[in-house]
Amino acid sequence: MKILVPVKRVVDYNIKPRVKADGSGVETAGVKMSMNPFDEIAVEEAVRLREKGAASEVVVVSVGVQQAQDTLRTALAMGADRAILVLSDESPEPLAVAKVLKKLVDKEEPSLVILGKQAIDDDMNATGQMLAGFLGWGQGTFASKVELAEGRARVSREVDGGTEEVSLSLPAIITADLRLNEPRYASLPNIMKAKKKPLETLQAADLGVDMTPRLTVVSVAEPTERKAGIKLDSVAELVEKLRNEAKVI
Amino acid sequence: MTALVLLDHEGGQIRKAALSAVAAATKLGDVHVLVTGDAAVVLAAVSIAGVSKVLHAADARYAHDLAEPLAALVASLAGGYDHIVAAAGAFGKNVLPRTAALLDVQPIPDVISIESADTFVRPIYAGNALATVRSSDAKKLLTIRSAAFDPAPAKGGSATVETLPGVDSPEVSRFEGVQLSTSDRPELESARVVVSGGRGMQSEEKFHTLDPLADVLGAALGASRAAVDSGFVPNECQVGQTGKIVAPDLYMAFGISGAIQHLAGMKDSRVIVAVNKDPDAPIFQVADYGVVGDLFEIVPQLVNALKK
C-alpha cells in the first residue's frame, strides 16, 4: 500500500511575519522557511505506518517553487521513500493544488493521502477536503488518531465539542491535527541518505491543470496592534481596575 | 441575491457561531438556512431573525453531518444561491471546502469582514496580517469567524420550511461515535469571560485551581496548546491558530507565555489580563492588566476578592 503526503514550504513558525511596505503581501524574501508543521506530522504518520508494515511506500509531493526541494529533502530525511516536485511560479491556491494532487493520485494510485490540516501561512484548511471532493473519497479531517484495518481507516477527529470517530473505506484522505503524533528529527546519517533518494520534477503546466488563482489579493495590512497595558502590584488593584475602569465584572 | 447558510448544531441546539454566520449572510442578501437531521432544530431555525426559508435535510444519511453526503447535497442546491456560508468551526471547515471542489470554486475561509458581494477580509499568518481578497468565482463559498459578527437574534423571524429529499453520493464514510465534553460552563467561543491556563498550570489536577475562578465569573475554560498536549484539559479547550478563536469581554491568561499561535486565538478580546511569574513573558505585550507572580498564590486571592 502506497501513501502520498503533500508537504508545503512555509515561513518558519518561529518567525513573526511582516507585511510588505507596499501592502502586496507578507515578506518572504530572506526569511527562514521550513516545512509546514502539520505536514511534518503527516509525514511522521505515514512513515510510522510503513515502519509498522501497514504501508509499503511513502511518496512526498510539493507544489511550488524550486526551493520546495529543500522541504522535500527534509521529508525524505524523516523517512519518506521518494519525492515529486511540481513546479509552479506562484504559491498556488488550494483549488489548484488539489487539482494537481488529483492528477498525481490518478497516476500513483495511493491507498491513502495524508495532508496537514492547514498550512500556517495562508491558514486555509482546505486542500485535503477539496482533494477528497475531486476524488469522491472519504475524508478524515483534523485527525488525532488513525488506525488501519480490513481495508478501512478509523479516524478520531478533533471537533468543536470533543472528539468524533469515523470509519472510511480506502482509498481515503486524512488531514493531520497537532496531536496525531510528535514528528521525529531527521538524524545526520538520514539527511545524508536523503540526498540520494529519488526526486522527480514536473511542471504544473504539463499536468494540464489551470493554475490561475480565483482570488485576487487586493491588499494585505497589519492588524491594529494591541498596546501593552499596565502591570499591577496586587490582586486588590486588579479587581478594582476590572470593576471600575474596564467595567467587565 | 440569496445566501445559503449551513446551520450547525449540537445536542439539539443551534451553535452561536452559526447565528453569527447568519448575521454575516444577511449583509449579502436574502438568507436561507440548511438544517440537517434534528427536527427540533428546524423549529428553532424558523424564528431566527433575517431567515426567510429553512431547508430541512431530514434523510438519515445527514444525521451525523458526514462531509461526503452533505457536500453532495449542498452542491446540488448551489444553483439557487450566490453565496454559501458556514461558521468557521470544525463543521464548516470540514464540509465547505469539499463542496467548493464539487463546484470548482476556491473557498474563502475565516472571513472577518464583508466589503462587498465579492470582496472579503480574512486573517492570514495566524492573524499577523489581514488580506483583502476578491473572488472571481461565480459563487462564493465562505466560512465566517464568529468573533467578528454579532449573532443574529434567535427570535423575530418567521421562515417557511421545505423538506429536502436525499441526494446520491458515494458511501465512503461511516459515523462511529462522538465523545462530547459535558460541561456546565458556557461555550468557549461565545462566553463573555474566558479563564485560560497554560503549561504553568503544571498538571491536570492543578488545572482545577482555575475552577473556582471560572465559577465566580461564570466563565468558560480555555487553554494553551501546551496545556492540552500535556493532557491537563481536553483538546476542545485549545485557544489559538489551530484551536478556537475567541473574543470575549474579558480573557484571563494564567501561566501562558503568549506565543503568536496562542495570541492568534485571543488577541481580539476586549480586555486581557495576564498572570505570569516571568515579567518578560510576551503575553504582557498584549495584556491590558498584568500581574507578575505565582498563579497558585494569585488565583485563590482573586477568587476571595471577587466573592467580596
Ligand SMILES: Cc1cc2nc3c(=O)[nH]c(=O)nc-3n(C[C@@H](O)[C@H](O)[C@H](O)COP(=O)(O)OP(=O)(O)OC[C@H]3O[C@@H](n4cnc5c(N)ncnc54)[C@H](O)[C@@H]3O)c2cc1C
Ligand atoms: C498575501 C498572499 C498573496 C498571495 N498571492 C497569491 C498569488 O498572487 N497567486 C497565487 O496563486 N496564490 C497566491 N496566494 C496563495 C497562497 O500563498 C497559498 O499557497 C494558498 O492559498 C494555499 O493555502 P494553504 O496553504 O493555506 O492551504 P491549506 O489548505 O491550509 O493546506 C493544507 C495542506 O495541503 C497541503 N498543501 C497545501 N499547499 C501545498 C503545496 N503547494 N504543495 C504541497 N502540498 C500542499 C499540505 O499538506 C497542507 O498542510 C497568496 C496568499 C497570500 C496570503
Ligand SMILES: Cc1cc2nc3c(=O)[nH]c(=O)nc-3n(C[C@H](O)[C@H](O)[C@H](O)COP(=O)(O)OP(=O)(O)OC[C@H]3O[C@@H](n4cnc5c(N)ncnc54)[C@H](O)[C@@H]3O)c2cc1C
Ligand atoms: C503549527 C503550530 C500551531 C500551534 N497552535 C497553537 C494554538 O492553537 N494554541 C496555542 O496555545 N498554542 C499553539 N501552538 C504552540 C505555541 O507555539 C506554544 O508552544 C504554546 O502556546 C505554549 O503554551 P504555554 O504558553 O502554555 O506554555 P509555555 O510557553 O511553556 O509558557 C508557560 C508560562 O507559564 C509561566 N508559569 C509557569 N509557572 C507559573 C506559575 N506558577 N505562576 C505563573 N506563571 C507561571 C511561565 O513563566 C511561562 O511563561 C502551536 C504551535 C505550532 C507549531
